[in-house]
Amino acid sequence: MTLVIILGDVDLSLREKKKRETKNRIFEVASRLFKEKGFEKTTVDEITKEAGIAKGTFFNYFPTKVALLGYFAEQKDELIGNLIKEEITKDIPTKEKIKNVLIHLAKSNEEDKELAKIMVFEYIKNAWKRPSHPTGRGARFASVMIHLLQEGVEKGDVRGIDIQDAAENLTAIYFHSLILWLRSETDYSFSEDISKKVDMVFDGIGGSKS
Amino acid sequence: MTLVIILGDVDLSLREKKKRETKNRIFEVASRLFKEKGFEKTTVDEITKEAGIAKGTFFNYFPTKVALLGYFAEQKDELIGNLIKEEITKDIPTKEKIKNVLIHLAKSNEEDKELAKIMVFEYIKNAWKRPSHPTGRGARFASVMIHLLQEGVEKGDVRGIDIQDAAENLTAIYFHSLILWLRSETDYSFSEDISKKVDMVFDGIGGSKS
DNA sequence: TAATAAATATGACTGCGGTCATATATGACT
DNA sequence: AGTCATATATGACCGCAGTCATATTTATTA
Structure with a gap:
């Protein structure tokens, strides 16, 4: 969608235009149905019928039903x-920067919890069997973390530790907390939760002896 | 199996005996087939045919195909x-204790990577939609962590932090690392990896200023 | 032992995700 | 416009997980 708006529809062959229309129609119908009835209870048949296309056509656009969620993401x-x-790019302490990034992500999930649920599940499911896409979500997340940590080391905000491992830990904590939050009934603030946990990562949990 | 061995087959009604036999036969056949062809390529039809039962019978014992993996676990x-x-129960520093527990878990996964893959996936999948079973794997993991951390606080090995959050972080890191390891091609040591990361959790990543 | 109740087994059937050979629409070329 | 090449659309079809009405086996009661 965003892309369509940015580029406009100009200068596109008839084919290209039709393809976009179709893809968008699938996207919009699916979006509506998922919100109405949830992901599992929405069938590809329904989506295609409401979108006015044949079932097979759907699979020309998305290799599987879950791939649709990847597109959402x-x-x-x-x-x-x-x-x-x-x-x-801001000039603030590394810890704050990492917190802010994670809180931004958290808030984007807080906007639509139901959809976030579906999407995160898809992330996990797909992150699974495929040789991890270097352009995928996880990879982008990790590269941002690594960047921030690297910068932190240079500034003295972060000790000279294994950046890779630290990034993995932050990633782990973010996604784990996200999952717990998505599954919880009570409506606590994900942003605050993640903030506390980042503090813990920076300060460590070890006692005075360590 | 373990249960069968411990309790023996004595004192069981004919029905009970047959049920156990059937469940064990399903378990053994499935176990073999999963190793031979993987989880997805093994069909319930195959399992039941080789076990000499009807397809419907399978679902009297396991509500879904993935539930079988829960049984494995x-x-x-x-x-x-x-x-x-x-x-x-050992009297060693908390950090070492936590490390050892995680390494034990890690090693149990290292024994059969392929099966571990299937099982962890199931864990994630199921941990998803159900209201989290208080007796499930994740809960037991968490309760062990909380116990150890609590003890650590008392001994002065762990700072007076939010135990719950710390346990969540350790859980997150363990499972995330496990997943990365299961998906990796290269054969690095999961045990060593997790050990390093636990150090990081204890010592923190913050610079001198924090 | 016969009759009745309750648990378990059965396999035809359903619903859905995904495939594929075939049909149709589009673009390029003359 | 007419012809060919290629991209896209189509829906009958397939495989498999899971259901359910019915049949069979085991337990209970008299």
Whole structure:
């Protein structure tokens, strides 16, 4: 969608235009149905019938039903990506910067919990069997973390530790907390939760002896 | 299996005996087929045919195909549970204790990577939609961590932090690392990896200023 | 032992995700 | 415009997980 708006529809062959229309129609119908009845209870048949296309056509656009969720995620990431780019250029302590990035992500999930649920599940599911896409969500997340940590080391905000491992730990904590939050009934603030946990990562949990 | 061995087959009604036999036959056949062809490529039809039962019977024993993996996990946990109970009574620093527990878990996964892959995936998948079973794997993991951290605080090995959050972080890191390891091609040591990361959790990543 | 109740087994059937050979629409070329 | 090449659309079809009405086996009661 975003892309369509940015580029407009000019200068596209008839084929290209039709393809976009179809893809968008699938996206919009699916989006509506998922919110109405949830992901599992929405069938590809329904989506295609409401979109006025044949079932097979769906699979010309998305290799599987879950891939549709990947597309949802892309759309979302595009929006939030800019906020994060902005954030990481600020001149504030590394810990705050990491917190802010994670809180931005958290807030984007807090906007639509139900959809976030579906999408995160898809992330996990897909992150699974495929040789991890270097352009995928996880990889982008990790590269941002590594960047921030590296910078932190240079500034003296972060000790000279294994950046890779530290990034993995932050990633782990973010996603784990996200999952717990998505599954919880009570409506606590994900942003605050993640903030506390980042503090813990920086300060360590060891006693005076360590 | 373990249960069968412990309790023996004595004192069981004919029905009870047959049920156990059937469940065990399903378990053994499935176990073999999963190793031979993987989880997805093994169909319930195959399992039941080789086990000499009707397809419907399978679903009298396991509500879904993936539930079978939950059973696998239970079997495994039973074995490792004792090792861990032993470990947590030792009188060594908390950090070492936590490391050892995680390394035990890691090693149990290292024994059969392929099966571990399937099982962890199931864990994630199921941990998803159900209201989290208080007796499930994740809960037991968390309760062990909380116990160890609590003890650590009392001994002065752990600072007076939010135990719950710390346990969540350790859980997050363990599972995340496990997933990365399961997905990796290269054969690095999961045990060493997790050990390094636990150090990081204890010592923190913050610079001198924090 | 016969009759009745309750648990378990069975396999035809359903629903859905995904495939594929075939049909149709589009673009390029003359 | 007419012809060919290629991209896209189509829906009958397939495989498999999971259901359910019915049949069979085991337990209970008299």
